[in-house]
Amino acid sequence: MAKEKGKTKANLLKGIINENPLLVSILGTCPALATTKTVEAALGMGLLFTIVLICSNILVSLLRKLIPEEVKTPAYIVIIATFVTMVKMFTNAFLPELYSTLGVFISLIVVNCIVLGRAEAYASKNKVFDSFIDALGMGIGYTLAIILMAFFRELLGTGAFTFGKIFTFIPLTKVQIIPKGYEISLFQNPAGAFIVFSIILAVIAFIKNRKAELVAYNEKQEKIRKLQEAKAQAAKVEGGNK
Amino acid sequence: MNMFISFLLAIISSMLVDNVVLSRFYGICPFLGVSKKVKSSLGMGIAVVFVILLATLICWPLYHFVLVPAGIAFLDTVVYILVIASLVQLVGLFIKKYSPSLYKSLGIYLPLITTNCAVLGVAQSNTDQGLTFLESLGNGLGTSVGFLLVIVVFSCIRVRLESANTPKAFKGLPIALIVAAIMAIAFMGLQGLFVGLGS
Numbered sequence: 001m002a003k004e005k006g007k008t009k010a011n012l013l014k015g016i017i018n019e020n021p022l023l024v025s026i027l028g029t030c031p032a033l034a035t036t037k038t039v040e041a042a043l044g045m046g047l048l049f050t051i052v053l054i055c056s057n058i059l060v061s062l063l064r065k066l067i068p069e070e071v072k073t074p075a076y077i078v079i080i081a082t083f084v085t086m087v088k089m090f091t092n093a094f095l096p097e098l099y100s101t102l103g104v105f106i107s108l109i110v111v112n113c114i115v116l117g118r119a120e121a122y123a124s125k126n127k128v129f130d131s132f133i134d135a136l137g138m139g140i141g142y143t144l145a146i147i148l149m150a151f152f153r154e155l156l157g158t159g160a161f162t163f164g165k166i167f168t169f170i171p172l173t174k175v176q177i178i179p180k181g182y183e184i185s186l187f188q189n190p191a192g193a194f195i196v197f198s199i200i201l202a203v204i205a206f207i208k209n210r211k212a213e214l215v216a217y218n219e220k221q222e223k224i225r226k227l228q229e230a231k232a233q234a235a236k237v238e239g240g241n242k
Numbered sequence: 243m244n245m246f247i248s249f250l251l252a253i254i255s256s257m258l259v260d261n262v263v264l265s266r267f268y269g270i271c272p273f274l275g276v277s278k279k280v281k282s283s284l285g286m287g288i289a290v291v292f293v294i295l296l297a298t299l300i301c302w303p304l305y306h307f308v309l310v311p312a313g314i315a316f317l318d319t320v321v322y323i324l325v326i327a328s329l330v331q332l333v334g335l336f337i338k339k340y341s342p343s344l345y346k347s348l349g350i351y352l353p354l355i356t357t358n359c360a361v362l363g364v365a366q367s368n369t370d371q372g373l374t375f376l377e378s379l380g381n382g383l384g385t386s387v388g389f390l391l392v393i394v395v396f397s398c399i400r401v402r403l404e405s406a407n408t409p410k411a412f413k414g415l416p417i418a419l420i421v422a423a424i425m426a427i428a429f430m431g432l433q434g435l436f437v438g439l440g441s
């Protein structure tokens with residue numbers, strides 16, 4: 001039972017850290033660049049994306065023995081498109097502000113490579129519960145990644161965080177962090193999105209390089225230590241012979 | 243005459259002023275994925291022009307003459323993606339039969355186009371914005387040629403980047419994204435293009 005629990009936890013965490021769909025696999029970049037002007041919009045996008053991913057993963061997993069191999073991809077696309085249409089209509093009805101902010105990018109979840117990728121690579125081969133956990137992990141990982149991007153873009157581009165504009169049920173609050181007149185509006189433009197994404201990827205590459213270097217360094221030290229030990233051993237033996 | 247001008251304006255504005263990749267963020271995946279070589283980016287770009295034009299030609303009448311009269315306009319996304327997926331298959335078969343050499347160079351990129359959001363994005367925004375048929379066609383042509391232009395230019399720069407001495411952490415994708423950012427700034431300069439024209 002404990003082992004089962006550990007496996008579930010690892011399954012959930014892999015989508016958030018080691019196999020993060022946006023930051024490690026570089027999938028689903030279009031909405032990540034287009035909908036990250038504000039933290040609120042990114043949160044909304046992540047939420048809708050996660051819902052679609054969970055629903056499609058569960059249904060694909062349920063139908064995995066029924067769908068023939070030859071028409072796999074078209075079948076998955078239709079399943080995903082159906083859920084996207086449903087989510088689109090719900091958003092239009094209950095969160096019209098979010099609907100108008102994200103615009104065509106809600107429909108574009110259909111062609112987001114992550115959803116189709118998880119259906120093909122995971123849900124078509126695994127049990128329903130595992131697929132659900134996998135989708136949840138991937139969804140959370142993606143949401144956190146785009147919120148990270150939106151955080152820097154909103155902070156540097158407008159100098160303030162605004163909440164309540166899209167999720168109208170919370171009161172409108174604005175927290176000014178960088179004084180007015182010192183914000184860099186470039187970060188609200190498309191160019192800023194590319195720059196922020198590039199720097200985040202570079203920081204990740206930097207950390208990875210450091211880790212690899214550290215491992216290589218430790219291995220080298222270990223080798224040197226062993227060599228020295230062997231030398232010392234040899235000297236001892238020689239000394240004994242004398 | 244007036245119709246022709248609006249057609250022309252739609253092409254230019256969606257090609258340069260509001261470029262697909264650099265300002266509307268459609269099709270970033272192939273933009274980053276298939277731009278390491280100039281030749282492959284050219285193949286991808288031409289295939290996209292092909293599919294977007296055909297998709298626009300089919301999706302617009304389908305929406306206005308079938309979906310709306312039948313009262314199922316809300317199913318547009320599902321229908322569009324099916325049209326695009328089957329169109330890609332059909333175009334693949336067609337090219338394979340009539341021009342094997344073109345198929346050889348385009349072949350591997352064709353299936354990728356189904357998940358290129360530029361195609362679905364154009365079809366969807368044409369109906370969402372309520373454009374006329376001619377404007378949609380202009381939008382499709384401008385968008386796809388804009389994609390072709392940007393991906394070829396980008397891949398030319400990337401080939402040179404290979405031999406450049408970049409910081410280790412920026413090697414590969416991060417520096418390419420910085421290049422994209424600079425290109426986006428350059429395209430921002432075109433935004434005032436229509437101010438001089440009046441209306």
